Amino acid sequence: MTGARRVWLYAVSRRVPFAVLAMAACAIGLRIALLRHWDDYGALQLPLIFEAAAAVSVVAAVPGPFGEPERVAGHWLPLLRLGVTVALTAAAVGLLAAAGIGGHLAGGTLAVLRNVAGITGLGLLCAAAAGGGLSWAAPAGYLVAAVYALYTQWHPPALTTPWLWPARPSHDLGGAVCAGLVFTCGIAVLTVRGARDRPGDPAES
């Protein structure tokens, strides 16, 4: 009971319920988009936009309002960050994958998992380096690069690096490893250090 209350108060202070609503909106948007008929070009790029938006919803729930008093209040905070962020990422993947059921979701659930996890990892690293308020910057920048990489699939020379995983097939091992690595690094850094309150602030010790 105490543990559940701790998680709930942590989640509320991070506006997690709003993050879940935003993810649900992304899933609904994707579902509506999938009702239409898209060419290959749009069919690949549209899900990526919703996946990036869902990832931004996850990282937007990372920074906290309490600052140093919370950071020096016992040992629970890293565990709360880890648990809530992993749960939110799983929720984002689940909602988007559910939105794709019965529709033509390019790359399928595997691509959703890879893209959301990888872009979330970028956002977490950005939050740790530049501050929670700028956590959207890396996912937004990466989205532009990934959309361009998809564009080059039809307009050679194609960008084929596995670090631009959305442009790789969903079963591609290199892309999956890169996305997984970025997510693992992001979640590890977030768990240990947390998001900076402001870009100039020293990180947590």
Next chain:
Amino acid sequence: MNVEITGLTRRFGSVAAVAGVDLRAGPGVFGLLGPNGAGKTSLLRMMATAMRPSSGSLRLLGRDPGGYGPRREIRRRLGYLPQSPGYYPGFTVAEYVEYFALLKEVPPGRIRAAVTTAIEAVELGDQKKARLRTLSGGMLRRAGIAQAIVNEPELLLLDEPTAGLDPQQRVAFRALLRNLGQRATVVVSTHLVEDVTAACAQVAVMDRGRIVFRGTPDGLAASGGGQHAGDTPIERGYSAVLAKARS
């Protein structure tokens, strides 16, 4: 001794915010005075385990906060209110204080009583269910103090705790400080010398990262003589100590 500091230094680039501070403090209220930029906040942040020292030795509650295990134990028994704490506006006062009680591992059976005691100690009992967004600056400050004391800390660190409090609240707060100081080490950083006179048994004056005076408030007042700026003896003593340190 709950606080044992030897040669503590903290550098930000080429600037030494804290430059070789030695300090020991046991139970009681300890005042930290100094002008802006003297290093009070940096010293308090290191004592709160929020920032690592560049060099020197720091022992809190008999432990070295450099190690994970000792730091965890120190944090469980620590209360900290920085100069500008953050608040989640949607929390009620009770939820805010309860959240910190849960983080600080207050035993589950004692959380409700601890939250009530802390809120009543800062005279916010009537606003227990009020959202933080509806509180005045002074009330928010008191809510911040409540979160700092909810775990009955053995080491309480308060940075400008009376900023924003009205005169009546400040008088009540000084009484609370004296009460807390009977069983804990309370370190209060402040610009307000009257807080030190009323509540502190010991005082240190910091300037340019160093401690330039250490003694009792009466001792600080006696340092003043008649020719230094200030309306009260302790203000004149404070001015005299700073002038001597800078000469």
